[in-house]
Amino acid sequence: MRFLFCSEFYFPSVGGVQEVMRQIAERLVQNGHDVTVATTRLANRDFDNHNGVRIVEFGIAGNLVRGMDGELDRYQDFVRAFDGDAIMIKAAQQWTFDGLWPVLDEITCRKVLIPCGFSGLYEPSYRDYFEALPAILRKFDHLIFYAERYRDVDFARKHGITNFSILPNGASEVE
Template identity: 45%
Template sequence: MRILHTVAQYHPETGGMQEVVQQLSERLVRGGHEVTVATARVAGRSVSHNGVRIEEFDVRGNEVNGYRGEVQRYRDFLLGSRFDVVTSFAAQQWATDLALPMLDRIAGKKVFVPTGFSALHDRRYAAYFARMPGYLKRYDINVFLSDDYRDIRFARDNGVTNTVLIPNGAAEDEFLAPPALDIRKALGIPAGHRLILSVGSHTGLKGHAEAIEIFNRARLTDTTFLMIGNSYWNGCGKTCALKSALYNRRPAWKKSGKKLLVVSLDREATVAAYLAADLFLFPSRVECSPIVLYECLASRTPFLTSDAGNAAEIIRWSGAGVLLPTDVSPSGFSRTRVAASAELLETTANDHPRLERMAACGYSAWHERFTWEKIALQYERLYRDLTGNPD
């Protein structure tokens, strides 16, 4: 099959959506299919990566905020191309929004992966979402990552029936291999320290401020909190680094053996950190279906997470995590209650039999249902069923 995946950003850019599309695209190529990704231009990027052809467009923005750049060139590309399947990943961004009014004129079967509708309750997007049910019905199929999140509930409330559930996952080739390095030695973490991990870019929306304060209040000893995240324009990276310097000098922390490390690591080192961690702390403010939780399953790392995205559903599916006490605003943003979350962190971190049970349950669920290998096969079967193409 000839497959087109459209997404606002792609490798070497990092992030949840980029990871999803890269994992699916490369595995479909390995399955013998011709895959193209249409995405934003990145200086110095090759025209292909691991067999995936990359078509770049200098475009930014979305329907509500307006577009900038090669808008007409992208439209012409969609209308002039002949793919068997065209899949739009994520709403509220140019690569999908520019396609929506032209769906009937784009060749091939059309698939939409909405990934959460994060602006559903934003009044500026009212007209956008008023039109969305019609667009959803014009796609041949809509793939939802959750059976109980606001995007699938929106679809059901508006009579959309052309839907299927395919979750996110984590990769066997990353998490079944021996770690690339001894992360404790590399970062100077004492061998006897408990290791609590957080992974997420410094966007300001991953709950980093809450995570640091939860760790600060939790009465833990001989514990390192490792926060891994890429810098982000106008994000919280500098603030987190400053807090690390200040908190690590506190006499109370020195006495109890607490340490906060805020670092940016490459992928191999990040996977090594997952495999070395005792517990994952994730008080994120907004998510759809957080890949980091699936990576916890794959690495046998129990997790504490805010009630953001479909985190509660992932807990039901896996038995590997616990919800932090969370308040969810009418607009859909989550905020963990710090004091209660610190108490939960204390009790969970010190309950070793429970941690072992959660780790085992999560790994078993991942191996059975949530590897990218299995998920890519679900997409491949979906594409075959849509096109009637056995090849």
């Protein structure tokens, strides 16, 4: 299968999202799948493939609330043109998710989102964002939440969204 992972940051950037995405991507590659990651351009990344995972960089920053800056059209075109089985986006409130809102209906492969908690849910500056979000979430084929009860999954349930799974977060099968 062919997968596109959309993650604001990816290896060699260090963080929880990056590590989870790296572990999943590399395990899929080890099992014979093709994985590409769309991510932020980093000055310290001088490669476009790591452990079999293709990395495509974009000079973009921000989100819908703070504003997005950079190669947004290029990113949207890249995702629309992806000829694969599924895209998986890790985390809301950042450009790899927010930047696709206008083109979600044009993406023909399966769309999966791991929201990662909705940290801005109770922030006044995100009020309009979260008012629009239920309609956006309904455009996804599947959502993955990390806990049975938390503000992101509670938000989905409150808005009648049922196409989701609960999977505990994890990073490595060897830990």
